[in-house]
Amino acid sequence: MEKLQYISSGNSIEEHISNITKASRNGVKWVQLRLKKYSEKEIREAALEVKSITDRYKVTFILNDYLHIAKELNLDGVHLGKNDFSVLTAKEQLGENKIVGATANTYEDIVNAYNQGASYIGLGPFRFTTTKENLSQVLGIEGYRNIMSKLKTNGIKLPVYAIGGIQIKDIPPLMETGVSGIAVSSLISKSENKKETIRQIFQQFQ
Secondary structure (H helix, E strand, O other): OOOEEEEOOOOOHHHHHHHHHHHHHOOOOEEEEOOOOOOHHHHHHHHHHHHHHHHHHOOEEEEEOOHHHHHHOOOOEEEEOOOOOOHHHHHHHHOOOOEEEEEEOOHHHHHHHHHOOOOEEEEOOOOOOOOOOOOOOOOHHHHHHHHHHHHHHOOOOOOEEEEOOOOHHHHHHHHHOOOOEEEEOHHHHOOOOHHHHHHHHHHHOO
16 A cells, blocks of 8 residues: 555645645545535535546545445545444445545554454544544554554554644654554645655655
């Protein structure tokens, strides 16, 4: 799996699509379209447009939440929040070859998703972030270290991505905790020079 996931953000659907285009053009190989407070029709149309972009750049395309749209458009997979469909339901509807990611805040959340067959975990938040409402308990480096250690001790092997207000300087210490990678939104969306920001992110993985 890729070490970097980009989760779209923006003040309009057009901005989300523009940010995904720029991220894909500059080397990001995994994007998640995350649209809240829009109609299903708008989300479906946006997903169709993003699919044409990700197909062009050979980028994995995950849709946040909308299981039936992901199935209808034959997308690579979905990412589910803690209060969305169960991973089990998503796996049954999409099929075994599709990706189903799950949000987690605790070790118990991860075990639950793991037992249902989740493909990967978005574990967070690392620190306070304005991108997401109803934020769970902030983990910090120590939180990741404890959870990753527990997973290792109990033989649970599942890609875990750190998420939530991550800055470039945070990447090396986060990777040292044993996570598979990071998921970022504002870091790329709000960057004036996305190409350079993405280059710096990849540099931290080396």
